Amino acid sequence: MAIFSHPSFDEHEQVMFVHDKASGLKAIIAVHDTTMGPAVGGCRMWPYDNDEEALTDVLRLSRGMTYKNALAGLEFGGGKSVIIGDPSSEKSEALFRAFGRAVHSLGGRYYSAEDVGINTSDIMIAHQETPYMAGLEGKSGDPSPYTALGTYLGIKAAVKHQLNKDSLAGIRVAVQGLGHVGYSLCEHLHRAGAKLVVCDLSAEQLDRATTELDAEIVGLDAIYCQDVDVYAPCALGATLNDHTLPQLKATIVAGCANNQLAEPRHGEILRDKGILYAPDYVINAGGIINVSFERDYNADSAEAKVRKIYDTLLTIFNEADRSGKPTGVVADEMARKIISAQR
Numbered sequence: 001m002a003i004f005s006h007p008s009f010d011e012h013e014q015v016m017f018v019h020d021k022a023s024g025l026k027a028i029i030a031v032h033d034t035t036m037g038p039a040v041g042g043c044r045m046w047p048y049d050n051d052e053e054a055l056t057d058v059l060r061l062s063r064g065m066t067y068k069n070a071l072a073g074l075e076f077g078g079g080k081s082v083i084i085g086d087p088s089s090e091k092s093e094a095l096f097r098a099f100g101r102a103v104h105s106l107g108g109r110y111y112s113a114e115d116v117g118i119n120t121s122d123i124m125i126a127h128q129e130t131p132y133m134a135g136l137e138g139k140s141g142d143p144s145p146y147t148a149l150g151t152y153l154g155i156k157a158a159v160k161h162q163l164n165k166d167s168l169a170g171i172r173v174a175v176q177g178l179g180h181v182g183y184s185l186c187e188h189l190h191r192a193g194a195k196l197v198v199c200d201l202s203a204e205q206l207d208r209a210t211t212e213l214d215a216e217i218v219g220l221d222a223i224y225c226q227d228v229d230v231y232a233p234c235a236l237g238a239t240l241n242d243h244t245l246p247q248l249k250a251t252i253v254a255g256c257a258n259n260q261l262a263e264p265r266h267g268e269i270l271r272d273k274g275i276l277y278a279p280d281y282v283i284n285a286g287g288i289i290n291v292s293f294e295r296d297y298n299a300d301s302a303e304a305k306v307r308k309i310y311d312t313l314l315t316i317f318n319e320a321d322r323s324g325k326p327t328g329v330v331a332d333e334m335a336r337k338i339i340s341a342q343r
């Protein structure tokens with residue numbers, strides 16, 4: 001398996017492969033760039049089909065964290081980790097302790113937190129082995145509600161820019177994934193008067209959404225072609241691809257999932273189709289912004305900073321209109337400028 005010539009390798013500073021025989025831990029930790037500060041980014045636990053898939057994920061996610069943290073104005077570099085395994089059946093105290101020791105061995109170059117498949121109690125176990133864990137219980141805690149708030153505000157910014165509306169009343173949103181972030185996002189949208197069309201693997205979450213949020217349920221593959229204003233990807237990445245883009249009726253794509261574009265060229269296709277894309281790492285920065293207040297945690301200060309996502313996105317949308325560049329390219333350029341200035 002190639003590393004330095006891997007298509008997703010982007011001059012990462014360090015990529016560490018971790019194996020702990022006793023607990024069965026197999027993990028990869030990627031430190032992408034520490035120019036802005038220690039690398040910070042969550043840990044994902046997922047039953048990857050093979051090591052290559054896990055490597056691609058961690059390389060792409062860690063790069064995204066560098067850009068996300070820089071654009072959110074945080075003194076953090078970018079990093080991420082993945083644990084190869086099924087979170088529903090392969091978690092154990094020994095596994096998360098071994099993961100904590102691996103993070104500790106990096107001496108503070110990388111701080112981990114939760115991501116898909118990981119919750120705060122897993123992080124608390126790893127924290128017993130290392131101080132380099134964030135999103136701790138009793139401190140900033142679960143980042144998901146803040147990610148959801150930022151995503152909600154990002155949808156509002158996109159609706160303002162694309163449809164010239166200040167209110168979400170009557171706006172139809174297709175939400176793919178009703179997990180920690182997706183469900184909380186739906187609650188914000190419902191309160192704001194939006195109409196929800198949703199899908200998820202979990203029948204329980206779908207039942208909740210119908211009862212509590214008056215959501216319409218559709219099949220997993222039917223979510224793309226819904227007659228809606230906004231498509232909000234809130235499950236896994238790469239859902240904007242050659243297969244799905246021709247199906248989209250929404251004129252806005254704005255959701256919390258990481259790495260939504262299968263390839264950068266899909267950002268160009270969205271632009272050419274007149275679909276406004278809220279760059280994933282900008283709209284979903286609420287959680288990491290909340291984590292950045294970990295030391296002297298203050299919920300009001302964290303929320304005030306999360307609310308800035310609205311203005312950051314409007315700036316990106318306006319610059320994309322002015323320059324004719326895809327919104328993702330504009331965001332990347334803004335992030336690179338911040339990092340270069342720091343260097």
Ligand code: NAD
Nearest residue numbers: 143144147177178179180181200201235256257258284287
């Ligand atoms: P989660 O694991 O709690 O939820 C994911 C949900 O998606 C689950 O309910 C799952 O059943 C559903 N799902 C999986 N495959 C699906 C499919 N094909 N179609 C529809 N639903 C499907 O994860 P989360 O914490 O809510 O994160 C969601 C996304 O947001 C991820 O891409 C994550 O990386 C990103 N993100 C999360 C945070 C955070 O604070 N949790 C921060 C930034 C980005």
